[in-house]
Structure formats: structure tokens, C-alpha cells
Amino acid sequence: MFYDLGVRDFLDRAESVYPDRVAVVDEPVQPAPPLGPLTYRELARRARAQAAGLDALGVPVGGRVAIVSHNSARMLVSFFGVSGWGRVLVPVNFRLAAPEVRYIVEHSGADVLLVDPELEGLLDTVQAKHTFVLGSPAVEAAFAGSAEPEPWAGDEGATATINYTSGTTARPKGVQLTQRNIWLNAVTFALHTTVTDRDVLLHTLPMFHANGWGMPYAVTGLGGRHIVLRKVDGTEILRRVREHGVTLMCAAPAVVAAALEAAQAWEGEIPGRDRVRIVVAGAPPPTRTIERVRAELGWEFIQIYGLTETAPLLTINRMRQEWDDLDPAEQARLLGRAGTPVIGTRIAVDGSGEVLARSNHNLDGYWQNPEETARVQEGGWFHTGDGGTFEDGYLSIADRKKDVIISGGENVSSIEVEDALYTHAGVREAAVIGIPDDRWGELVTALVVREDPAVTAEELIAHCRAHLAGYKCPKRVEFVDELPRTATGKVQKFKLREPFWKDRTRQVN
Structure with a gap:
């Protein structure tokens, strides 16, 4: 007997088993009236009401519904109210400029556009057939009634969401994730992070x-x-961990840094010690940061690796029994790797050093982009665009392939150099790039945000020499006020490289 896997399975079980349990505590401070707390019975009712509202608007199965919102209970409802009845959810980065949002809405062909009240100005230039402001009387009337939706038999091969990549180098691409992709990713993620009905998830991740x-x-x-959690604030994270008994959160490295910084001024015991596990991805955090999470916060550090195109889970790195007797610094170093393939995933590294993946989580394709779909799925593997090594069952990411610095004929991993810089107390943030140089081909260059304004370039170069081979050390250090980042915390190195490469026809030297 075959039964289609689907998004609604998660909501149906919660409503059946835990109907009167509190499902979600909404952000209390937001432009729209907060929802709830909502029980799972109420969450499911709202999801059905949203699906019925889409029926009434004439949005067909397979129709796209775009939502531009900060974290909110209404957005959580949409995960099920849209995809659970066969439509396609298009979650849009709320930090994008209006022209970027307009491109995504138009490219996806969204029939409906839902926007956060704080972003209502988008509707001046971004249009769809039906537009609504979340929390407004109009949206409540359309999507919060008691009507039952038209039944949908389910199709695990149907597109459930289109998630647009962050677009650090070009127009964003729409990643089509199927009902099956999402189901298997969620179940595999829950298995490897040991999620139970006792868990309290703080939404620190957009x-x-x-x-x-x-x-x-x-x-x-x-x-x-x-x-x-609507907006990330380190002190607010700690307060909610204490107030709600939080046990779990997912976060980019920038969120980890915010929590660590807030802990310095926190009065009393750090909340969540020996209870919270924080799952980190987006960029390999420095070894020192991992040590601090475990020592200063007392939280379990778990690292994962993946991409939007892989739904995203490919690998996981979690403390294991064999490491128990190692010193904390060595444990942190081992935890700094991307990790082991999760169940059902195969990892390989090709001859050029690119990481390849086979997984039931991999995208169905890029929306309206068959050429790029064929390129990244060539040979039956997903081509990640990341360079790395796979040894002893563990994947280590060396760099984005395009970010590998070739200096004096040697490959230099910018991540390795950044890790060395972060061990200096005077460094708050660091990014390493290659810039054109007549002698070296590409010069290893560090852009540094200082923790200590007195630290010098010469001091940092000497510090790196104590940790790295000479050819890996920065030959040049420049100090900046901040590093440009995407919404998910990734440093936008193409912006850092632009001033040095702008007059060249090629981006390698």
C-alpha cells in the first residue's frame, strides 16, 4: 500500500494527539495583534480556514501564495494552510528591497501576496491578483473563518514551496521543494536532533x-x-529561554554571536544551561565560538550543513561518545566540521574538490529554469558549489569553490585563515578574500572588524603566522566597520572583492 507523504501529516498528527496543548506563543510586540497562544486544535482550524479562503479566491491547486513576513504565528499557519491543501508557498526574505521582492513575486507567478504590516509599503510597487496585509481586518475575514476547505487527495511529488536563494551573485533562483522533500527532511532532522513532545523551539531562524x-x-x-521571535536580539533570546523553558533553536552564526555578547552582561545564571541545544549552519563558525557556546552558555552545540536546494539537511555534527575524554578545544575543533551524512544521504567529492550530494531532500528543480536545473543535477548528483573533503565519514567544507584563493600556486582556504584570526582577542569579525597581485597571483587579504581598536595589521599577521603556514597568512589586512551579510548571516564576499576586481575582465588572477 502506498500513501503519499505530505506537509499536512505533521499538522494532522498534532491536532489528533495534542489538540489542547499550546502549539505556538506568538511574538507579543508586533504591528499586528498577536495570535494566541494557539493550541494545536486552533492552529489546525486556522490552517483549514486559510485553505478555504484560497478556495473562495479561486486559487487552484498548484497556485502560488507569496508571503513576506517577519517570524509570526500567521506565517507558521501558512506553512500548513497553503501547502497542506496543494498550493505552493513562496516565503520571501523580508529584508529584500521592493524591486527584489517584485522580481520574486512576478517570477513565481504568485496569485496571492501576503505582507507583514511593517512592510505594507511594498504594496505600492509589488502587485499580485490578491494582496493582503497580515493581521488586517481584510485578511482575517478572508482566512480566519470557520469554512472547511475543498479536499485535496495529496501528491508527494507536487511542489510544496518555492524558496528563492539569497542571490549573492545574480538573480535569485526559485528552489522547488516537493511535499516528499519537506516530509523527509523534517523527519530526518527530528531524528538526528532528537526532537520530542517535550521540546520548546525558539524561532531564532527566519x-x-x-x-x-x-x-x-x-x-x-x-x-x-x-x-x-520576531527580531533577533541577544538579550531577548536569553530572556525567552528563561521564560518559556526553551530547549531548542536553529541559528546562523550571527545569532550565536548575539547570544554570547548578551551573556557577558547577563545577571545571574545563564538560562538553559545543560538544557538548550543550538543547531548552527550558514557558515562554519570559528572553533573559539564553539568553545564559548559550550563553556559560557552551557548549551549543546550542533552543526549542520546543507543548502536551500537540499531542503536543507545534508550532514550533521553532534558530540559523540568517542570524544568524551578529549579536552574542550579538541572537541570544539571536531565539532567545527560540517559533519556526517544524515540517514538517506550520500556525499562525495569530485576531482575538482566540489562537494556532491545524493538525497531524497534534493530540489525537484529551479522554477522556470531547466538549464540550471540540469547543470546542478548532472550525473545524478546535486552539485553544491562548495569545495571540501570527505574523510573518515566526516565532511569538511574548505570554501565556496569560487572563493578559494590561489596564492603562489597554493590553494588557500579562507575559512582556515578566518579561524586563525578569530583566535585573536582583538578580532570581532573577519573575512578573507583573494585580490589580484602581480607577484602572488592572488594576495591573501583580510578584512577585519576590530574588537580592540588598538590592534594593528602587523600584529594580526604575526598572530596568523603562529597558527598557519606562511603562504596561508594574510599579506594585507584592512580594517572595516562591518562586513556585508545576507539575511541568513553569510558574509557577502563578492561585495568585499568588488573594489579590487572591478577593472578586470576575469575574477581570477
């Missing part, structure tokens, strides 16, 4: 980003509690 990595589905299906 829900738009790869559907919150799939954790909203996993926690719902297992009856955990969602605590909505």
Missing part, C-alpha cells in the same frame, strides 16, 4: 529561510511548542 530548515514541521508533528 521562517522564510529554507522553511525554517524544516524544523517548524518537525516540532509540530511531534507536539512541541513554538515560541515566535
Whole structure:
């Protein structure tokens, strides 16, 4: 007997098993009236009402519904109210400029556009057949009634979401994730991070980003509690961990840094010690940061690796029994690797050093882009665009392939150099790039945000020489006020490289 896997499975189970349990505590401070707390019965009712509202608007199965919103209970409802009845959710990065949002809405062909009240100005230039402001009387009337939706038999091969990549180098691409992709990613993620009905998830990760990595589905299906955090603030994270008994969060490295910084001024015991596990991805964090999470916060550090195109989970790195007797610094170093393939995933590295993946989580394709779909899926493997090594069952990411610096004929991993810089107390943030140089081909160059304004370039270069081979050390250090980042915390190195490469026809030297 074959039964289609689908997004609604998670909500159906929660409503059946935990109907009166609090499902979500909404952000209390937001432009729209907060929802709830909502029980799972109420969450499911709202999801059905949203689906019925889409029926009334004439949005067909397969129709696209775009949502541009900060984290909110209404956005969580949409994960199920849209995809659970066969439509396609298009979660849009709320930090994008209006022209970028307009491109995504138009490219996806969205029939409906939902926007956060704080972003209502988008509707001046971004249009769809039906537009609504979340929390407004109009949206409540359309999507919060008691009508039952038209039944949908389900199709695990149907597109459930289109998630647009962050577009650091070109127009964003729409990643089509199927009902099956999302189901398997969520269940596999829950298995490897040991999610149970006792978990309390703090939404420190934007829900738009790869559907919150799939954790909203996993926690719902297992009856955990969602605590909505609208905007990241380190002190507020610690306060909510204490107030709500948070046990789990997913975060980019910038969020980790915010929590660590807030802990310095926190009075009393750090909340969540020996209880919270924080799942980190987006960029390999420095070894020192991992040590600090475990020592200063007392939280379990878990690293994952993946991409929007892989739904996103490919590998996981979690403390294991064999490491128990190692010193904390060595444990942190081992935890700094991308990790082991999760169940059902195969990892390989090709002759050029590119990481390849086979997984049931991999995208169905790029929306309206068959050429790029064929390129990244060539040979039956997903081509990640990341360079790395796969040894002893563990994947280590060396760099984005395009970010590898070739200096004096030697390959230099910018991540390795950045890790060395972060061990200096005077460094708050660092990014390493290659710039054209007549002697070396490409000169290893560090852009540094200082923690200590007195630190010098010469001091940092000497510090790196104590940790790295000479050819890997920065030959040039420049100090900047901040590093440009995407919404998910990734440093936009193409912006850092632009001034040095702008007059050249090639981006390698």
C-alpha cells in the first residue's frame, strides 16, 4: 500500500494527539495583534480556514501564495494552510528591497501576496491578483473563518514551496521543494536532533529561510511548542529561554554571536544551561565560538550543513561518545566540521574538490529554469558549489569553490585563515578574500572588524603566522566597520572583492 507523504501529516498528527496543548506563543510586540497562544486544535482550524479562503479566491491547486513576513504565528499557519491543501508557498526574505521582492513575486507567478504590516509599503510597487496585509481586518475575514476547505487527495511529488536563494551573485533562483522533500527532511532532522513532545523551539531562524530548515514541521508533528521571535536580539533570546523553558533553536552564526555578547552582561545564571541545544549552519563558525557556546552558555552545540536546494539537511555534527575524554578545544575543533551524512544521504567529492550530494531532500528543480536545473543535477548528483573533503565519514567544507584563493600556486582556504584570526582577542569579525597581485597571483587579504581598536595589521599577521603556514597568512589586512551579510548571516564576499576586481575582465588572477 502506498500513501503519499505530505506537509499536512505533521499538522494532522498534532491536532489528533495534542489538540489542547499550546502549539505556538506568538511574538507579543508586533504591528499586528498577536495570535494566541494557539493550541494545536486552533492552529489546525486556522490552517483549514486559510485553505478555504484560497478556495473562495479561486486559487487552484498548484497556485502560488507569496508571503513576506517577519517570524509570526500567521506565517507558521501558512506553512500548513497553503501547502497542506496543494498550493505552493513562496516565503520571501523580508529584508529584500521592493524591486527584489517584485522580481520574486512576478517570477513565481504568485496569485496571492501576503505582507507583514511593517512592510505594507511594498504594496505600492509589488502587485499580485490578491494582496493582503497580515493581521488586517481584510485578511482575517478572508482566512480566519470557520469554512472547511475543498479536499485535496495529496501528491508527494507536487511542489510544496518555492524558496528563492539569497542571490549573492545574480538573480535569485526559485528552489522547488516537493511535499516528499519537506516530509523527509523534517523527519530526518527530528531524528538526528532528537526532537520530542517535550521540546520548546525558539524561532531564532527566519521562517522564510529554507522553511525554517524544516524544523517548524518537525516540532509540530511531534507536539512541541513554538515560541515566535520576531527580531533577533541577544538579550531577548536569553530572556525567552528563561521564560518559556526553551530547549531548542536553529541559528546562523550571527545569532550565536548575539547570544554570547548578551551573556557577558547577563545577571545571574545563564538560562538553559545543560538544557538548550543550538543547531548552527550558514557558515562554519570559528572553533573559539564553539568553545564559548559550550563553556559560557552551557548549551549543546550542533552543526549542520546543507543548502536551500537540499531542503536543507545534508550532514550533521553532534558530540559523540568517542570524544568524551578529549579536552574542550579538541572537541570544539571536531565539532567545527560540517559533519556526517544524515540517514538517506550520500556525499562525495569530485576531482575538482566540489562537494556532491545524493538525497531524497534534493530540489525537484529551479522554477522556470531547466538549464540550471540540469547543470546542478548532472550525473545524478546535486552539485553544491562548495569545495571540501570527505574523510573518515566526516565532511569538511574548505570554501565556496569560487572563493578559494590561489596564492603562489597554493590553494588557500579562507575559512582556515578566518579561524586563525578569530583566535585573536582583538578580532570581532573577519573575512578573507583573494585580490589580484602581480607577484602572488592572488594576495591573501583580510578584512577585519576590530574588537580592540588598538590592534594593528602587523600584529594580526604575526598572530596568523603562529597558527598557519606562511603562504596561508594574510599579506594585507584592512580594517572595516562591518562586513556585508545576507539575511541568513553569510558574509557577502563578492561585495568585499568588488573594489579590487572591478577593472578586470576575469575574477581570477
